Amino acid sequence: MDLNLFSQFLIAGVIMGVLYCLMSLGITFIYSIMKVINWAMGEFFMIGSFIQYLLLIHVIGIRYWYIGVVISAFFTFLLGVLFQRALISPMFRGIIGERTEYATIVTISMAIFLRNIAYVIGGPYIYTPPDYAPSTRIGTLPISGNRFVGIVGALILLGLFYYFLKRTWMGKAFQGVAQNRTGIQTAGIDVLRFDMGAMGIGTALAAAAGALLAPIFLIHPLCGTIPTVRGFEIIVIAGLGSIWGVIVAGLCLGVVESLGSAFINPSFVDIYGFGFLILVLLIKPFGIFGKEERIA
Amino acid sequence: MKNFYCKKMMFTFTILMGFLFIMWGMNPSIGEAQKKPVKIGFLGPLSTPGEVAVGKRVSWGSELGIQYVNEVMKGVIDGRPVELVPQDDAGTPADGIAGYRKLVQKDGVVAVMGQVHSSVCIALANLSKEMGVPVFSTAAGSDKITETGSPMIFSIMALLSDRSKAFIDFAKTMGWKRVAVMGEDTDFGTGYEKWVKKYGADEGIEVKSIIFPRTASDLTPALLTIKASKPDLVINAGAGHPCYLLVNQAFDIGLFPQTPMLAVYDWPVLPEFWNASGNKGKYILYTGFYKPGMKVTPSAEWMIPAYKKLHNEDPTYFALNAFGQILVIAQALNLAKSDDPKALQRALISGAFQDWNGPVKFEESPGAHWHQVSAPILILQQTEAKQAVVESKLVWPLKFGGDGKIVRP
Numbered sequence: 253m254d255l256n257l258f259s260q261f262l263i264a265g266v267i268m269g270v271l272y273c274l275m276s277l278g279i280t281f282i283y284s285i286m287k288v289i290n291w292a293m294g295e296f297f298m299i300g301s302f303i304q305y306l307l308l309i310h311v312i313g314i315r316y317w318y319i320g321v322v323i324s325a326f327f328t329f330l331l332g333v334l335f336q337r338a339l340i341s342p343m344f345r346g347i348i349g350e351r352t353e354y355a356t357i358v359t360i361s362m363a364i365f366l367r368n369i370a371y372v373i374g375g376p377y378i379y380t381p382p383d384y385a386p387s388t389r390i391g392t393l394p395i396s397g398n399r400f401v402g403i404v405g406a407l408i409l410l411g412l413f414y415y416f417l418k419r420t421w422m423g424k425a426f427q428g429v430a431q432n433r434t435g436i437q438t439a440g441i442d443v444l445r446f447d448m449g450a451m452g453i454g455t456a457l458a459a460a461a462g463a464l465l466a467p468i469f470l471i472h473p474l475c476g477t478i479p480t481v482r483g484f485e486i487i488v489i490a491g492l493g494s495i496w497g498v499i500v501a502g503l504c505l506g507v508v509e510s511l512g513s514a515f516i517n518p519s520f521v522d523i524y525g526f527g528f529l530i531l532v533l534l535i536k537p538f539g540i541f542g543k544e545e546r547i548a
Numbered sequence: 549m550k551n552f553y554c555k556k557m558m559f560t561f562t563i564l565m566g567f568l569f570i571m572w573g574m575n576p577s578i579g580e581a582q583k584k585p586v587k588i589g590f591l592g593p594l595s596t597p598g599e600v601a602v603g604k605r606v607s608w609g610s611e612l613g614i615q616y617v618n619e620v621m622k623g624v625i626d627g628r629p630v631e632l633v634p635q636d637d638a639g640t641p642a643d644g645i646a647g648y649r650k651l652v653q654k655d656g657v658v659a660v661m662g663q664v665h666s667s668v669c670i671a672l673a674n675l676s677k678e679m680g681v682p683v684f685s686t687a688a689g690s691d692k693i694t695e696t697g698s699p700m701i702f703s704i705m706a707l708l709s710d711r712s713k714a715f716i717d718f719a720k721t722m723g724w725k726r727v728a729v730m731g732e733d734t735d736f737g738t739g740y741e742k743w744v745k746k747y748g749a750d751e752g753i754e755v756k757s758i759i760f761p762r763t764a765s766d767l768t769p770a771l772l773t774i775k776a777s778k779p780d781l782v783i784n785a786g787a788g789h790p791c792y793l794l795v796n797q798a799f800d801i802g803l804f805p806q807t808p809m810l811a812v813y814d815w816p817v818l819p820e821f822w823n824a825s826g827n828k829g830k831y832i833l834y835t836g837f838y839k840p841g842m843k844v845t846p847s848a849e850w851m852i853p854a855y856k857k858l859h860n861e862d863p864t865y866f867a868l869n870a871f872g873q874i875l876v877i878a879q880a881l882n883l884a885k886s887d888d889p890k891a892l893q894r895a896l897i898s899g900a901f902q903d904w905n906g907p908v909k910f911e912e913s914p915g916a917h918w919h920q921v922s923a924p925i926l927i928l929q930q931t932e933a934k935q936a937v938v939e940s941k942l943v944w945p946l947k948f949g950g951d952g953k954i955v956r957p
Contacts, residue, residue, distance in 0.1 A: 257776050260801075264768045376600040378789050380824045387800065396800035468796075469765045470789055470824055474596050478765040513769030519733070519759040521769065 256392050261514040262507065263393040267403055269506025271465060273499050274406040276483035276490075277413065278457035280498045283487065284430040285450035288340065288351070291359040293458050293483060294476025295366035296332065300324040300459025301466040301475060302374060308381045317384045321405065324463040325456040332455030335362065336448045344444055363476075370473035379471040398467040405464040409457065410499065417495070426450065485525055489532050491542020500540060504528065585631035586624055586887045588614070588877055589651035590870075591644065591672075592662035592686070597762065598639025599664055599788040601820040602813075602866055606662050606686050607634060608859055609867030612851050613874025620850065624881040630874070633657055637668050639788070644668035645675055652681045658881065658889050659684065661873045664866070665787070666690030666708075666735040669701075676700035681889040682896060684873045687813070687866045690735045691743075691916035700893060702910055703920040704869055704876070704903065708736070711812060711835060712743030714925040715783060716751050718810075718944045721952055724780035729757040730770065730794055731785035737762075740785035740812060762790055767797050775803045782809045791815060792824040795832065805831035805957050814864055816930050817937040827933045831955060833943065834930065837865040837923035838905070840938040847875055848904035862937045865923070872903030924948065931955045 279293045303324040308314050339358050343351045385397025417423035428436040429446045437443055461479065469475055486505055490497025505525050512524030538544055590610045593603035614632045623629050633655045637644035644665075651657045661684035663669040669688035673696040676683045685693055685703040689711065694703050719727050729744045731737030741757045748755035756777040758770045771794070774782060782804065784794050791811065798804035811834040815821050821829060840862050844852070851871050855863040863871075879902070881887065884895035897919070900909045910919040927944040944950040 257772065260772055261769060264772065268766050268768070371595065376595040376598075378601075378792065378820055378824050380792075380826070382826065394800065394802045396796070399800065470792060472596055472789060478763065509766075510769045513773065517758075518770035518773050521764060521766075522761050 260393045261510045265507035265510030269503035270403050270406045273502030274461040275479040276486040278454035279483045282454035286447050288355040292363035294480030295363045296455040296458040297462035297479045298476035300462030301471040304463035305379050314382045321463040325460040328459030329452040329456035333452040336451035491539025494541035497541030585629045587657045589657035589660040590634045590662040591647045591660050593639040594636040595638045601818045605867040606870040609870030613871040617878040624878045639665045641671040659877050663688045669693045673698045673701040690739045694916050694918040694920045706922045708739040709743045713747050716747040726754045726779045727781045728774045728779035729783045732762040737785045785812045795825050799828040822934045830933045836926045836928045868904045876901045
């Protein structure tokens with residue numbers, strides 16, 4: 253294999269890795285705050301894609317696609333808050349005993365419900381918004397303008413999210429909730445309100461990813477399945493709850509898949525990711541950035 | 549007073565019930581009981597992950613077939629109407645098997661048609677041996693379907709092996725030496741890989757193949773591998789959204805349209821494709837089995853304008869094929885003079901029928917040609933985005949008027 257082709261595979265892998273980071277950021281954030289895995293994240297991704305499509309085709313036009321991303325994220329933020337308030341919040345109010353089981357059942361049910369709503373509203377058809385930008389090149393690799401926009405958008409969102417967590421009072425409070433839910437309550441923080449915020453922000457991130465990546469992965473009721481599968485692969489590789497881990501794991505997964513396709517066989521692209529996951533867990537059972545937890 | 553009203557209401561209620569009972573008794577006369585509808589099952593993909601765009605059109609063709617039988621043929625078996633019972637198989641064998649059992653055991657259909665996905669149709673071919681109700685492949689082309697030798701399986705569809713042979717003959721006509729196949733990981737995609745490799749080896753054409761997961765969302769690494777092999781033609785053996793992704797992502801990395809891409813069936817004529825790919829789909833080649841303007845039977849001359857009026861587009865081959873299969877089933881029911889599925893099966897193998905484009909006869913030939921009838925295979929090109937099927941350019945075969953030239957950017 254010549255160097256030019258190798259660099260193309262590497263760049264394709266890095267691009268995909270960045271997009272994977274964006275897909276899994278919301279899942280990690282929700283888990284780190286609430287210690288709940290939201291199995292319906294792929295469906296919020298799908299909702300973001302559908303809202304973006306409707307906005308671009310019927311309301312604001314393709315020229316203002318970036319406004320569509322913001323509106324999609326905002327609408328899904330509200331939906332996430334409502335979802336948390338109505339269905340997840342009761343388990344933190346002492347009503348529900350088996351929280352993990354309850355959360356699993358509720359979020360999976362929600363995923364099925366949202367998917368079926370999408371079938372009812374949009375039918376089983378495939379939709380695609382027009383291209384956000386013309387084709388371009390990154391290094392040796394010719395890529396679509398949509399992918400370029402996806403990478404830039406992902407980097408901006410990752411940067412904003414990092415700034416929010418590290419530089420704002422609210423972000424620091426979120427970090428506190430993530431570190432010790434009981435301890436932070438002694439400082440007067442209402443963790444239930446933060447849970448609601450975390451669910452809203454997490455689902456908004458998924459919707460923004462869906463809106464940004466809509467022209468690349470096409471829109472249909474099952475389009476959230478791949479982001480969910482990849483998202484969970486990434487958070488297990490990263491270690492549950494680690495934001496930095498998500499970035500490293502996402503990039504690694506993208507590159508492993510791409511180079512596996514180049515050097516072994518492109519037919520087994522899904523296996524390389526799972527092979528990498530097993531390898532990481534054999535070496536670091538809690539993920540690359542995960543920490544062993546002591547359970548009282 | 550209260551008691552009086554109560555009695556009055558009871559009296560009125562009794563009279564009303566009696567009246568309804570008499571009306572019910574009068575309605576189904578002996579003559580009309582004989583006109584009980586004969587049910588035909590439609591089992592095809594009406595939801596994802598199935599190929600919904602094709603399933604929808606097969607369903608439209610079937611509905612018009614039912615209308616034609618009832619209005620023009622005046623029903624079957626001495627004037628009994630036919631009724632279509634639709635069922636979704638979502639393109640998965642599990643849903644297909646459940647759907648077939650429901651159609652046979654609950655709805656009592658005499659035959660099941662509308663099959664689009666090879667993997668589902670293979671499962672049904674095996675199950676139909678046990679259940680004893682004929683199954684028709686409308687758009688599924690795997691050789692394994694008819695190779696089952698099931699007495700209940702019938703196919704009016706070009707086999708993957710015949711299509712693959714045509715692709716290699718086409719490549720040979722064009723003077724191409726290297727062909728790439730990108731197939732999804734189903735019986736459909738892997739079937740193309742197997743047959744194109746076989747016929748390619750026979751003709752001295754180098755074949756590079758990649759099987760990709762049907763659920764894949766990023767095919768860039770696989771396409772980069774294909775691009776590096778410098779093929780003269782890329783065969784896109786996907787169904788549904790993977791084939792649209794292949795077009796878009798091949799365009800993005802500069803593989804297509806510089807290198808021609810050939811779709812293995814006629815999805816490039818569907819509006820769904822152009823919605824998903826836009827101008828990126830321009831110059832795509834596709835495999836067709838019919839081109840508007842071809843000589844057809846009077847039944848198809850009735851169907852084509854009716855279809856256009858209802859759906860505002862030309863009927864695809866699969867829609868016409870579904871229409872034709874309903875007609876074949878109706879003629880076989882008349883021949884059998886019975887709505888027993890086994891009698892229908894005997895009639896299907898003993899008789900000769902007319903479908904939308906000519907005579908149909910199911911022979912018990914060995915191998916994949918068991919109960920199988922094929923349409924001619926054409927290679928056409930969409931030289932413009934959103935081009936109407938009637939304006940597609942016929943490229944090959946030369947004997948049907950193709951000029952052997954493709955339009956390039």
